[in-house]
Amino acid sequence: MKLSIAITSEHALPSAFVVFRGFEESILQAAALGYDGVELALKNAGEINRKELQALLNKTRLRVCCISTGQVYAETGLMFTDVDRWKRAEVRKIFKGMIDLAADFGQFVNIGRARGQIDEEGVDAAEERFVEIICELADYAVTKEVGLLLEPVNRYEINFINSVEEGARLLKKINHPNIKLMPDVFHMNIEDVKIGAELLRHINYIGYIHLADSNRLAPGWGHTDFEDIFNHLETAGYKGWFSVEILPKPEPRIAAKQAIEFLRPFLKK
Ligand code: LER
Ligand code: MN
Numbered sequence: 001m002k003l004s005i006a007i008t009s010e011h012a013l014p015s016a017f018v019v020f021r022g023f024e025e026s027i028l029q030a031a032a033l034g035y036d037g038v039e040l041a042l043k044n045a046g047e048i049n050r051k052e053l054q055a056l057l058n059k060t061r062l063r064v065c066c067i068s069t070g071q072v073y074a075e076t077g078l079m080f081t082d083v084d085r086w087k088r089a090e091v092r093k094i095f096k097g098m099i100d101l102a103a104d105f106g107q108f109v110n111i112g113r114a115r116g117q118i119d120e121e122g123v124d125a126a127e128e129r130f131v132e133i134i135c136e137l138a139d140y141a142v143t144k145e146v147g148l149l150l151e152p153v154n155r156y157e158i159n160f161i162n163s164v165e166e167g168a169r170l171l172k173k174i175n176h177p178n179i180k181l182m183p184d185v186f187h188m189n190i191e192d193v194k195i196g197a198e199l200l201r202h203i204n205y206i207g208y209i210h211l212a213d214s215n216r217l218a219p220g221w222g223h224t225d226f227e228d229i230f231n232h233l234e235t236a237g238y239k240g241w242f243s244v245e246i247l248p249k250p251e252p253r254i255a256a257k258q259a260i261e262f263l264r265p266f267l268k269k
Contacts, residue, residue, distance in 0.1 A: 001238075001239065001240075001241075001242060001267045002036040002037060002063075002065065002241050002242070003035055003036050003037075003241075003242050003243075003244065003260065003263060003264075003267055004030075004035060004036060004037035004038055004039050004063075004065045004066070004241055004242070004243040004244070005018075005019060005020070005026075005030050005035050005038060005039070005243065005244045005256055005259070006018045006019070006038075006039040006041050006068065006210075006243055006244065006245040007019070007020045007021070007023065007026035007027070007030065007038050007039070007040060007041065008020075008021055008026075008040070008041040008042070008071065009021065009022065009023060009042070009047050010022040011047075012041065012043070012071055013071070013074050013075060015074060016041055016070065016071060016074070017070075017212070017216060017245050017246065017247065018041055018245070018248070019244070019246060019247075019248045019252045019255050019256045019259075020248075020252055020256065023040075023048070023052075023053065023056070024052070024056060026038065027056045027057070027060055027062055028056070028060065029252075029253060029256065030060075030062060030256070031060035031061070031062050033253075033256050033257055033260055034260055034264075035062065035244075035256075035260060036062065036063065036065075037062050037063040037064060037065040037241065037243075038062055038063075038064055038065070039064070039065055039066045039067075039068050039243045039245075040064055040066075040067050040068065040105070040106065041068045041069075041070060041071055042067055042068070042069065042071055042072075042098065042101075043069075043071035043072055043074075043075045043076070044072070044094050044097060044098070045067075045094075045097035045098050045100060045101040046097070048101060048105070050101075050104065050105070053105060054105075057105075064105040064106045065106065065107065065108065065208075065241045065243065066102075066106050066107070066108040066109070066110055066149065066182075066208060066241070066243065067098050067101055067102045067105070067106045067108070067109045067110070068109075068110040068112065069094075069095070069098060069109065069110055069111065069112055069114055070110075070112040070113060070114075072091070072094055072095075072114045073112065073113035073114040074113070076090075076094075078090055078091040078094065078114060079091060079113070079114050079115065079116030079117065080111075080114060080115050080116045080129060080130045080133040080134065081115065081116025081117060081118070081119070081125075081126040081129045081130050081160065082116060082129070083119070083121070083129075088129065088133060091114060091133070092133060092136065092137070095109065095111075095114075095133075095137050096137070096140055099137065099140060099141045099144055099146050100144065102141075102144070102146040103144035103145065103146055106146070107145075107146060107147065108146065108147045108148070108149050108182075108207065108208060109137075109141065109146060109147075109148055109149070110148075110149040110150075110151050110182050110208075111134065111148060111149065111150050111151065112151045112153055113153055113157060113158045115130055115134075115150065115158070115160060115161060116129070116130060116158075116160060117158060117159055117160055118159050118160045123160070126160055127160075127170070130160070131174055134148065134150070134174070134176075134179060135174065135176055138176045138178040138179050139178075141178055142178045147178055147179075147180060147207060148178060148179045148180070149179075149180055149181065149182035149207050149208050150167055150170075150171065150179060150180070150181055150182065151167075151181070151182040151183075151184055151187075151210070152164050152166060152167040152181065152183060152184070152187055152188075152191065153184070153187050154186075154187040154190040154191050155190070155191065156190070162187070162191045163188070163191040163192050163198075164181060164183045164188060164191075164192050164198050164199070164202055165192065165193075165198065165202070167181045167183075167202075167205070168181065168202040168205045171205050172205075180205055180206060180207030180208070181202065181205045181206050181207065182206075182207065182208045182209070182210060183198075183199060183202075183206060183209055183210070184209075184210035184211075184212070184245065185209070185210065185211055185212065185224060185229060186210070186212040186213070186214070186216055186245075189214045189224055195224065195225070195228070195229050196225070196228040196229045196230075196231060196232030196233070197232060199229065199232055199233060199236065199238070200232040200233070200235055200236045203236040203237075203238060206238065206240070207240055208240050208241050208242075208243070209233075209238075209240065209241070209242050209243070210242075210243055210244075210245045211242050211243065211244050211245070211246075211259070211263065212244070212245050212246045213246070216246055216247045217246060217247060217249060217255070217258075218244070218246050218255050218256075218258035218259035218262060219244070219246075219259055219262050219263055220258060220259075220262030220263075221258060221262075226262075226263075226266060227266075230266040230269065234269060242263070242267070244256070244259045244260075244263070246259060
């Protein structure tokens with residue numbers, strides 16, 4: 001199984017959950033530590049110089065496994081559920097740019113908090129606006145051979161699609177073959193009944209997994225039971241990517257090293 005680490009630009013907000021910042025530095029560090037790929041956390045596709053990125057990937061033999069979009073919401077507040085149709089048009093444009101980029105680098109685009117909030121109009125209105133945009137983007141992404149990944153995010157960050165159970169229920173309803181879930185075990189620790197058992201139960205909807213311990217430190221440095229998670233994923237026959245999305249503590253290189261050293265034995269199984 002393949003392991004990636006989330007990285008971002010040197011200009012990203014301090015709140016971005018990444019270990020390394022600055023694309024060149026990050027890719028070189030990830031390669032030196034033995035990661036198979038990187039997940040690019042972007043606010044728009046224009047942040048990437050394609051030629052420079054390709055040269056770095058050629059040099060390191062790393063792959064970009066996903067473009068993640070938490071920075072879209074963090075930097076602009078744009079969301080699929082916004083009542084303002086011009087803002088919804090803007091978010092469509094940004095995500096289409098990310099999908100175009102993923103056609104060359106990444107193969108997946110995630111939808112995190114940009115999916116939006118449930119406001120005073122209630123869940124049905126939010127869901128209707130969300131479904132219209134995600135389906136349009138999923139149709140567009142098919143033509144580019146890119147998949148969409150919906151990430152359930154805990155209630156303290158967003159009030160819409162918090163648990164894997166809720167994500168799976170919504171995907172069943174939407175029934176679009178080009179949308180899968182991106183469970184993040186940090187959020188699952190807050191929202192789901194069990195982590196490993198829920199991953200196994202919803203495995204048909206799962207396309208990619210974010211790894212962090214219960215405190216967003218490197219796996220192995222909190223109280224999440226990774227033995228249980230990987231046993232369930234083995235039973236499920238999960239073959240997709242894992243990406244480490246952790247805080248740069250105690251310092252970036254040490255955190256990234258702690259993560260890969262702890263995870264390697266599970267991934268080799
Ligand atoms: C993004 O992948 C994530 O997990 C969120 O917690 C960021 O807000
Ligand atoms: Mn995540």
